[in-house]
Amino acid sequence: MQQGLYDPRFERDACGVGFIADVEGRASHATVRDALQILVNLTHRGAAGSDPDCGDGAGILMQLPDKFLRARCADAGIALPGIGRYGAGMVFLPPGRDGGACMEALERCAAREGLRVLGWRDVPHDRDAVGGAARASCPDIKQLFVADGAGGQDAFERALYVARRCAEKEIAAGDLARKDLFYVASLSSRTITYKGMFMARQVTRFYADLACDDMETAIAVVHQRYSTNTFPSWPLAHPFRVMCHNGEINTLRGNLNKMSVRGPAMDPGVWGERLARILPVIQNETGSDSACFDNVLELLILSGRSPAASILMMIPEAWGGKYYMGHDRRGFYEYHANFIEPWDGPAAIAFSDGVQVGGILDRNGLRPARYTVTRDGRVILASEAGVLDIPAEDIASRGRLQPGKLFLVDTARRHILHDDEIKADICRRQPYRRWVAANRIEFQGFGGMGAVDYEPRTIVERQLAFGYTREDLEATMRPMIETETEPIGSMGNDTPLAVLSDRPQLLFNYFRQNFAQVTNPPIDPIRERLVMSLTTFLGREGDLLSERPEHAHRLKLLSPIITNADLERIRTSQRPEFRAVTLDITFAAKGDDDLGGAVESLCREAEAHVRDGATVLILSDRHTSPARVAVPSLLAVSAVGAHLTRLGLRNRAGLVLESGEPREVNHAALLLAYGVEAINPYLAIESVAMMHAEGMIEGGLTLHDAVERYMGAIDKGILKILSKMGISTLRSYRGAQVYEALGLSRDLVEKHFPRTVSRLGGIGLPQIEQEARMRHHAAFGPSRGVERALPHGGHYSFRRDGERRLWSPEAIHWLQHACRAGDAASYRKFADSINSQAPAFVTLRSLLDFAPCEGGPVPLDEVEPAGAIIARFVTGAMSFGSLSREAHETIAVAMNRLGAASNSGEGGEDAARYVRDPNGDSRSSAVKQVASGRFGVTIEYLASARELQIKIAQGAKPGEGG
Helix, strand or coil, X not given: CCXXXXXXXXXXXXXXXXXXXXXXXCCEHHHHHHHHHHHHHCHHHCCECCCCCCECCEEEEEECCHHHHHHHHHHCCXXXXXXXCEEEEEEEECCXXXXXXXXXXXXXXXXXXXXXXXXXXXXXXXXHHXXXXXXXXXXXXXXXXXXXXXXXXXXXXXXXXXHHHHHHHHHHHCCCCCHHHCEEEEEECCEEEEXXXXXXXXXXXXXXXXXXXXXXXXXXXXXXXXXXXXXXXXXXXXXXXXXXEEECCCCHHHXXXXXXXXXXXCCCHHHHHHHHHHCCXXXXXXXXXXXXXXXXXXXXXXXXXXXXXXXXXXXXXXXXXXXXXXXXXHHHHHHHHCCCCCCCCCEEEEEECCCEEEEEECCCCCCCCEEEEECCCXXXXXXXXXXXXXXXXXXXXXXXXXXXXXXXXXXXXXXEECHHHHHHHHCCCCCHHHXXXXXXXXXXXXXXXXXCCCCCXXXXXXXXXXXXXXXXXXXXXXXXXXXXXXXXXXXXXXXXXXXXXXXCCCHHHHEEEXXXXXXXXXXXXXXXXXXXXXXXXXXXXXXXXXXXXXXXXXXXXXXXXXXXXXHHHXXXXXXXXXXXXXXXXXXXXXCCCCHHHHHHXXXXXXXXXXXXXXXXXXXXXXXXXXXXXXXXXXXXXXXXXXXXXXXXXXXXXXXXXXXXXXXXXXXXXXXXXXXXXXXXXXXXXHHHHHHXXXXXXXXXXXXXXHHHHXXXXXXXXXXXXXXXXXXXXXXXXXXXXXXXXXXXXXXXXXXXXXXXXXXXXXXXXXXXXXXXXXXXXXXXXXXXXXXXCCCCCCCCCCCCCXXXXXXXXXXXXXXXXXXXXXXXXXXXXXXXXXXXXXXXXXXXXXXXXXXXXXXXCCCHHHCCCHXXXXXXXXXXXXXXXXXXXXHHHHHHHHHHHHCCEXXXXXXXXXXXXXXXXXXXXXXXXXXXXXXXXXCCCCHHHHHXXXXXXXXXXXXXXXXXXX
16 A cells, blocks of 8 residues: 555565475475574574564475374364375465455365365464564464365366465455455465564474474475565565565566566466466565566466476576577577566576476576585575585585576486576477577568658758757767767756746656666676667567467567668568558647547557557657647657556557657657657657758768767667666566656556656646647747747756756856855855745755744754754765865865764875864865775775775766766
8 A cells, every 4th residue: 555655566675595405305304494594594684673573574485294284184183185186275364254254265266176175274373473563463374275176286286376366366356354464375285385574583483383393395495585665564575485586676567567468368278267267467566576576487387387497488598699608598588588578687586386496596697696515415505605504525516606597406306407407408398499580570671771861941840849959959969979878967957847847848857767776786788788688579479378489470679769761661561460550649739639639549549450450559740740739759658558558458569659759868768668669769860860961960970870879879878777777678678667757647647657656746638738739839830931940958058048947157156256255245145046046946845845833943952952963964975086175175174073974985085184184174084985996995094984885886877887
């Protein structure tokens, strides 16, 4: 539930994982005991709240302990059939009558699947072993025992899954007061999970079962949770049904959106008519990223794929053209890339189906995993080495997982499988490479530039219609062409937020990028370019649960930015299986047409074409003219995508945008984040041609080179933005909506940008339409035909006809004069200049005002003295090189005089500053920063610090080093 600024969509996990397995498949209590010791030794990777006895979660997943369960069930009068013929469920229940209703629902659903309920067992648990918050939310815990019907164990597992899903859906849709406490931790004939909201050391105290000598297993997976950005809860503790996870899925929103439309289109296969009963695949979209990942992985395994093949579909290693690997392996990855995107982000995952147990790292290797193999046939893998004390003479081998690599123990085959062996087997189970080669859609000449022309008579008015300024051309696009990189601007922006501006704003300006900041190490898109990819696919998406050659029948794009010539090849395709339709995204400038009606009509038209078999929708604003106003391209893309998603049609067709509006990197990144597969920025390309013809571009570039450099700069900028979110592939980023709306109404966002965070509300479609019409009027109004120039813009530098700014030239003049001359009168003029801006809102904080204190002022003797408050002030980390010697030392002296702390930034300090000046001042920064390059770091530097700050990334430019 959303509360204030907290939103459950922010749920992420970062934790400690591990498993222990007996290669020979010998079940023993020693494996349970050692697994719990591993868990205790990973305690430091977990977290507790203000109550040290209330942890974020811990647990153990193991093989079904037949000997233990058979004895306890006999005591309870429950007769169990042979192993593999019964299933056991670990069920969290609300207390009292609600719990009974949940039990009855599970029993009904089991019976509906032809299963026989054998009985329930109360699981002994000690609530006094956990902290107060965990105790207050602790559910009743029972075990359910079910006998199978006809069919083998795999069919039995599917029947148990269907029964569980039906019960979950029935209870979620009901009106039980405490239905939130209902949760099935596991229901399987192969595995069982004991977990809860506690610390590792509390697991055995809470669950007495785990201390029993006849509790035996050959496989045990353990997890200690550290919930980042989350509230811990009993259901969100790990392990889940088939896996546990250390890391973050940074592409979660896009993964969830895509899974929501894949469900209805899936081939029933082994599920038959029961498929509808288990949908949606993601059981609770407000659950953690790990819980959602587990839902999909579990379905893939139960649908017939091996655990290893399933995990490789969701976390593929890097397989780009420059990455060395065999043809069969590359074919496997490219084939599956056509219908499932990576669940991307730093990850170390342990997984098990009760027969096999394994571990995998993300393609960057951003989480650790070490393993040890003993001479007596045990394997231990965990987030760090040394989780069990094993004598050196008992160790047969040690190792660590490499980026994108897989490690597996198969207790049925009694064999340890390493990455190459696993993947060689999986990648040759089907002729994936031949399927891709035979079915990939290719157009002759695709990727070529073609002719680049522009119309000198109309280009300026068309630029005006899409809000171009001289700054767009000179400060943004020209550097992109000349350097093939996005231009570098200042770290701050003192112009008004889009919603507070007096000038018409592009819809792009109402969104703010997120970036992964809690547990993600930085990704450098230059140094790590081998693992980053802009490859995407266009056309109808194949079914997730089946493997057919035609799944590879899509167009592969190496970049999402396409030329005019490439767009025409797509538009004029004569292939019946790749049919493109162009949709006009403009509306009448006069008459009864409005933006809202145009968007509704566009969505209905898109739906009709998709139902009629179109596989590519080209959204085009080429018809922008004096009679037609362009729909903001981001609104068109997101509205159509959201509409098709709601109808379960989004995966039937790809979206291509042909628009004159996008020209910056962030424009392209936003459009991709809201689902478009390819972008043709035709007016930006024409503008490059205009700048080339007018001699605005230096370096002697040909026109084709200039356009290629411009498009290359957008590609590089997109990679940089991906890296800020800890994302490596465009396929994962596309549709991930890693933006927050700032200044848009919640009604607008919920309808056309669903699942986007919009905390503050703001304008709706009428105001967006008004801004679009203002741009249209500037282009095609009464002054049409008169030679005009583009407005300056005023975003990057002050212009009298540009945007308002917090720091006006007048204010800067008076501040400088006051500092240089020590003139109080000049300072008062500076202060008056700043204070007079209050009515002209620029920032969110400018909307705030002081509220009168109820009950009168607080007595001064209850307020901390100024000196005590100031002592907690710390300056930002600005290096010597970023300021100057005078400024850097003056800041340090001032903060030291106040008893506060200045931060050195990176690069070190002159050792002379560690000695006090004759007047007693200290120029030594209290906080010494140690950056990744350790520039200027010496023993003396460290010893002179009151506090050390270790920097692994820079908030001002994450993903760019520094």
